Amino acid sequence: MAGYIRLATSVDAAPVLEIYGPFCEESPITFETKRPTITEMEGRIHRRLGFEHVGVYKQVGFKAGAWHDVSWWDLTLQPPGLEPEGTRRIGEVIHRPDFLAAINGARPLL
DSSP, rough: OOOOOOOOOOOHHHHHHHHHHHHHHSSSSSSOOOOOOOOHHHHHHHHHTOEEEEEEEEEEEEEEEEEEEEEEEEOOOOTTTTTOOOOHHHHHTSSHHHHHHHHHHHHHOH
C-alpha cells in the first residue's frame, strides 16, 4: 500500500482522537489522563498551523440534535503595516511567478 505524509487539518481531529484517546485513558505514554474532546483536538491542530484562538460564540451552531459553540481563529497572512497592492483581476496574475509559487506551495495542504 502506497502512502504519503501531509499536514493534518481539522477534518483529521476525530480520527487522530480515535488513535490518541486510548493512550490517554489506558497507558502511561502521555501525561493526559482523559481523552481530549474533538474541539480540543481541532484547537491543537489549528495552533500547530499557526492560528491563534480569538473567540467563541456560545451555543450558536445546531447539529446532530444539539447546540454547539463555534470557535473563531486568526492567522496573520502578511506583516502589519505593508500596504497591499491594488486590486487585480485573476487573469492579470495567474501566470506571475509569485502567484504560481503560492499556489504550488499550498498544494500539499490540500
